[in-house]
Amino acid sequence: MLGIGTIAKKVFGSPNDRKIRATRPIIEKINALEPQFEALSDDGLKDKTEELAQRAMKGESLDDLLVEAFANCREGARRALGLRAFDVQLMGGIFLHQGNIAEMRTGEGKTLVATFPAYLNALTGKGVHIVTVNDYLAKRDSEWMGKVYAALGLTCASLLSDGSEDEKRDAYQADITYATNNELGFDYLRDNRKAELSQMHQRGHNYAIIDEVDSILIDEARTPLIISGPAEDRSELYITVDKVIPSLEDEHFEIDEKNQGISLTDEGNEFLEEELSRQGVLPEGQTMYDPESTTIVHHVNQGLRAHKLLTRDKDYIVRDDKVVLIDEFTGRMMYGRRLSNGLHQAIEAKEGVPIQPENVTLASVTFQNYFRLYDKLAGMTGTALTEAEEFAEIYGLGVVEIPTNREVARIDKDDAVYRTTKEKFDGIIEEIQAAHETGQPILVGTTSIEKSEFLSGLLKAAGIPHNVLNARQHEKEAEIIADAGKLGAVTIATNMAGRGTDIQLGGNVEMKVLEALTADPDADPEETRKRIEAEHADEKQKVLAAGGLFVLATERHESRRIDNQLRGRSGRQGDPGQSSFFLSLEDDLMRIFGSERLDKVLSTLGMQEGEAIVHPWVNKSLEKAQAKVEGRNFDIRKQLLKFDDVMNDQRKVIFGQRREIMEAEDLNEIIADMRHQVIDDLVTEHMPPRSYADQWDVEGLQTQVRETLGLDVPVVEWADEEGVDDADIRERLEKASDDYMAEKAEAFGNETMRTIEKQLLLETIGNKWQEHLLTLEHLRSVVGFRGYAQRDPLNEYKNESFQLFEIMLDSLRLEVTQKLARIRPMSKEEQERLIADLEERQRQANDAAASASDLAESPRPNPELALEGFDEEDPSTWGKPGRNDPCPCGSGKKFKHCHGKLA
Missing domain, CATH: 3.90.1440.10 (SecA, preprotein cross-linking domain)
Structure with missing residues (x-):
């Protein structure tokens, strides 16, 4: 008997189906406008952008402008790139504008999809950030899609990690900015350490579209971004x-x-x-x-x-x-x-x-808390549904599965489970050999660099030509992926290979044309392209006949999402393809989840060595195991985020105060309030409320007033006067300190005094926040032990971090008041002496930097510490050091900064 939920789904469709249906009328309206926009001149498209921007500025909602904006953007892309967006791409754009994650299969054109909501949201003039996983994609996408924005009259730029300060400023001022998640996060932290508003680059957090959203918001969100310096x-x-x-x-x-x-x-x-x-x-x-x-x-x-x-x-x-x-x-x-x-x-x-x-944390932020700063957030990926709960709970993002433009023709086989790792790899080599002989291109997924290189050794032994793509060859990623769809190609790759770059059957035409023109610069580009396109069409037919791309995975990952990403490399845009997972009971996931039971089942079946069990039940049990691991990992991330949220609330207060200080013309009122609070604390400490006069410590108060406020006032005599209470003392001290600081401002000149106050306040806030971060790190490392005393570590952390924050603010007020009380105008001789001292220090710093640079460029090996048999001229004697391992020459430097730089 069918359940009510099943019947409702059959009648009304799933919630995802209903969301998809709701966009159909909007897409029909966009399509109806197509002839009208096709008739516009090139300048007409830009004029339309100007008109839409004016309407947005006057208060018309972006939802009301969506149909015209999408129609204009589609026409701009058709003219600039020769690409006319499909209806499903417009659909993806609508969901992105609404602040959702659009799950779109590989090859469905996510890069073009992002231009629609980016264009629409850029009309407000507040800027749009499109976030990618690396500099290569940020640069490629901004140059490629920049042609669309230029055709529509908008500016576009990419923000790269090696860009200058001027390039960064220009990139953030553009209407649409392509950048990596790391660079955006670090710039946020750097901006909040700047001393002037004019030095800050980011102009707010209006709207961000995150490409490969699962990778950035889940996989990379485990570790915070940290700016550190010497303690x-x-x-x-x-x-x-x-x-x-x-x-x-x-x-x-x-x-x-x-x-x-x-x-x-x-x-x-x-x-x-x-x-x-x-x-x-x-x-x-x-x-x-x-x-x-x-x-x-x-x-x-x-x-x-x-x-x-x-x-x-x-x-x-x-x-x-x-x-x-x-x-x-x-x-x-x-x-x-x-x-x-x-x-x-x-x-x-x-x-x-x-x-x-020690190195100390100067500033830090998690990706979760950075991206939650945006007024509106959206994302795209091929795999998000399995993590839909996390996206909804942490970021408030819904996940919508966008239908493919053409039906998926890929065949996903059931997993093949072997008893031992050796049997599994024997089966894999056999399968690769069989597919290779038919000319079918194969992408072999592995879970680590070591395993990819181990499999490469087995293929060499079997005489099968192949490419290897892992972190060590990441510079060649685009080149290797471009060849991965060629007839008979075998590519071994780690699971994340090819994100952002499609594997095209028969090879990548653009890469082939580029290679041909590089080899022969005098060749006619048009003729070269025609010849290569003809060759490619022929090879693509042969690959299609061989069954399309075969994705062969050598292990299941802890997360179903990573497995689905690997599968998604095959079967793009209705192409044929197949995927298959080869597993063994010795794999980590199988070993942890019930391999003994499976081992008994396999023994009972009387399986011979080299045989594999293939059954849907195995798939289901593995997916349940993966779901459990995903749930556990989500709980860990959620707990970490709860701790970081405590610090994040304090971070927002401090960063907000810094910005207010930088924006303020006159800080006199803020400084006076701090000074009065310090006086209040001093009087309360030495003359407690509801205490008798003989219990007051007026001598101690007079000493503290002299040290803290720089005032030599007769507090003891005031206290001896008839009828004087703590309120009178407080009032007299406030007046005396206000007069003293007013005289000081006159001596310096009002403008100079305001500058001193601003710089001093910003510097002190920075130092106090830095010390506070270190204290919170220490608290975090010990608070877990409170659980043994039946106390919730999170509540303990919240309470104590709040107390520490209050202590920090008290200390900040006291230090600023003390420093301002002690400063005095300098004589001309003192100023000249200070300038000479600063110039000498700068010269010494430049000399030290120059000598450090010389040392870095010419590593001096120490033969006593060098790897045995090390020969500078023969890299084969260097062993296999990691990039961060000590260099085998014995210099004491990291390999990447020494001979690894030369290799």
Whole structure:
């Protein structure tokens, strides 16, 4: 018997079907306008853009302008690129404008689809950002689609990581800006460290369309963007903490060897509190449980780990007064590699060697919180439905599956499951050989660089010619993908290969033409293109006859989405194709999820070696396993985001205040409010409300007023006057400080004083925020232990981070007030001395930079530290170092900065 839901779906269609049907009338209206826009001249298209922009500025909604804007954009694309958008592409554009994710199959023309909502939303003059996964695609798409925008009278630019400040400014001023997610995020952080509005590049966050949205908002959203710099020297704190740790007894701490964790017991906490108070590290009356003690607790934990978990000559060695880590897998020394979060410094203190400075976070943001800044967000990808819950919950984005222009003709076979990895690879080689002999092009998907190179070795042994595409060949991606659809081509690739670049059957015509003209620059471009197009048409027919592109995957990924991406490389625009997954019980996913049961089933079936089980049930059970893993990963990301949201609220306050300060002409009122708040705090501290006069500490108040406000006023005498209370003292101090600062402003000149106030305030906010970020990092690293006390770590983090934020604001007010009270106008001689000093420092910095540059360009190998048998002239003797590994020449530099740069 059918359920109510099933019957309703049959009668009314699925929710996705209903959304698709709702766009049909809009598309019919756009199509009806086509003859009218075809009749317009080239200038007529630009005039239409101007008219639509004027209407948008006057308040007409973009929804009302959509039909005319899309019709104009379609005609602009037809004239500029020779491409007339299909109805399904217009449909994708409508959903993107509405702030959804459009799931469109590979080859459906997502790059063109983005031009429609981008053009419509750019009419407001607020700018549109189109986000891509790498610089190559940002540059390619902006040059390619820029022709469409130019035909319509709009400006378009790409924002590249190696661009100059002027190029960046111009890119952000364009109507449509193509950029990578990393560059946008980093520019947001950089902008909020600038001292003047004119130096900031981003002009707000109006509307963004994210290409490969699942990759950017889910896969890459696990790690935040961080701008770091050298921290202040904390050597004394490391050394002081290090003196205390050896005196701890076994009952003072507990070690979890399995998870390499260590924590203090209650006795240990009490013992350390006493010791640290005696050493003057913990201020009087402060405990290790107070929010202000977070940094000290962090240093204690790192000291504990250095002494009790890490062993000299096993985890690290000391050489030339430096702590050098040892790779636990290879036993080699890892020069230049350092442990983070102060652990390396704790080991240096333990071993009594010079303590190198830490790097500290200057600013950070997660992609989740950066992209949630946009007033409207949209995305495109071939695979998003499996993550629809996450997109809806985190970003408020709906996912709509757009129908293909032509019916999908790809055949997706059931998975073939083997008992061992060896049997699986034997089966894969056999399958590749059989397809290769028929001329069918094959794309072989692997999950890692190592596996792609291992399979490459097997194919070489079998005598099958092939290409390998992984992170080591990423510069050749477009070239390799262009050849992947040729007759008989075999391409081994990691799972993400080819995102943003289509595999065209018979090869890529544009790439072939480019290669031919590069080889023979004197050839006639038109003749060359005609000849290559004819050859391509012939080869494409042969590939179609052979069955189209065959995608063969060597393993299932944790996420169904990644598997679907790989499948989607085949069967574009109605082309034939097939996909097949080859698995073994020794694969990670199979091993973790029920391989023993499957092994018993296979044994019971009496399967011979080399045989595979192929059945829909296996597919279903694997997809259930993948769904469980996806759910678990989503929960982890959600939890991380909850912690980051706490910091994000504070980040918005600080960045908002910085912007207000930069926009303000006169900060006198803000500065006065801060000064009055400081006075209020001082009076409250020394003359508590509802206390008697004999309980007041007026002498202490007078001293503090002199130190903090630079005022020499008779507070003690005021307090002795009849009928004077704390409110009177507060009022007199406020008046005295206001008069003192007014005199100072007159001495400097009002304009100079305002500039000093602005720069001082911005600099102090930057420094305090930086210190606060470090404290929050330390709090984050220890707050998880609160769970053992049946307290929710997230609530604890929220409460304590709020207290720390309040403490930071109090400290900010105090520091700004103190610094402004102490500044004085400089004499002419002092100014000349300061300028000479600054010029000398700049010269020294330039000399140091020049010598560092010389060193970087000419690596000097140390033969004693070089890899055995290393020969500078023979790369085959260098081993296989990773880009971030130490160079085998022994220079101590990373490989990518030394011989890897020359290789």
